[in-house]
Structures are given as C-alpha cells and as structure tokens.
Amino acid sequence: MAFTYKENNKNVTVFSNDLTNDAHSQHQFRLLANSIFNAVSNRNQGSESAVEFSDLQSVESWAGSEIHELARLGLVNGFNGGRFEPLKKVTRVEFLAMIVRAFNLYDQKETISFKDVPPASWYETYVKAAVGLKLAEGIGEGYFEPNRAITREEMAQISAMP
Numbered sequence: 001m002a003f004t005y006k007e008n009n010k011n012v013t014v015f016s017n018d019l020t021n022d023a024h025s026q027h028q029f030r031l032l033a034n035s036i037f038n039a040v041s042n043r044n045q046g047s048e049s050a051v052e053f054s055d056l057q058s059v060e061s062w063a064g065s066e067i068h069e070l071a072r073l074g075l076v077n078g079f080n081g082g083r084f085e086p087l088k089k090v091t092r093v094e095f096l097a098m099i100v101r102a103f104n105l106y107d108q109k110e111t112i113s114f115k116d117v118p119p120a121s122w123y124e125t126y127v128k129a130a131v132g133l134k135l136a137e138g139i140g141e142g143y144f145e146p147n148r149a150i151t152r153e154e155m156a157q158i159s160a161m162p
Contacts, residue, residue: 051077053084075101089149093123096130099158108132114144121146135161 051071056064067084070076075098078084100106106125110132117127123146130136135158138144 052082053078054082055084056086059086070098091147092136092144092150092154093126093146095150095155095158096136097123097126099135100126100129105129105133112144113142114138114146115142117144117146130158133161 053067053071056067059067063086067076067086071078076084106129108129108131110128112124112128112131114127117124127136127144127146131138136144136154
C-alpha cells in the first residue's frame, strides 16, 4: 500500500502494509522500511484525475485524497466499473505496477516465460520490468503467481532494492 502526502510542496509516498484485524473493522499500517520514497511521475501532471471511484465511502475520510492523488499521478487505476476496492489485498503485480509507474522503470527489455503471465496481459510489462531490475522473481517451476496477495516481506524486499 502506498500513501502520498505533501511535505514542503513535494509529494512524498510512503510504502506500508495494511494489517486487518479480523475482530475489528480497523486497519493498522506498518512502514516497510526506514525510508521515505519520493514518487515522481509526469503522467497526468497538472490535470484532474480522469478516474473516479464509486466505492471509497468506507475509506474516504482517511485515505480518499491520497487515493485520488495517486490516480491523478497515474500510479493507480482501479478496476472495471469505476471501482478501487480499497479493502482488497494488493497482489504482487498490482504492487509492482505501482513501483514501476512511480519510478518510471518501463524501459526493461527482459524476456520472460512464466506460465501464469500471458504475453498480452495488462501486467506483462510490469513483470518484465521488475524481473529485469531484479525487484522480483518467479516462485519456481516457471510460475510467477501474479495474482497472489503480496506479503510484507516481498514489499520490503522490492522497496529496499537499490
């Protein structure tokens, strides 16, 4: 999960993991590293978000403006039907997509052959970039598990890469 806030007229993005307490409707967040990352993107700069989400009511008061800002910057897109699904667990490819978009890491020409990453899938570009930069790797036997929920350890490892 990435949270963006303004500090000294700069957008600062902090990566954290959402811990849901099943007994309560409360969320807790833990920082993934002792670092703050500056998210830079020139996509959609200066324009209002073209994406409107219809399902932010449960998080609007504490995360709505950050979600809208990430969408305006082109770092998150949401799902079909104008949904963001704010309480859904983040998958491996969703997190990698945010990282690749935030730091403009698209230029990787890596060749991949994971059985579960179709060549024309929306996330193939992000997996190629992440594998090429050694931010992520497959799980073995030709699989990547793109739609599995990402773990805190994986987010920490990806976020801490040089």
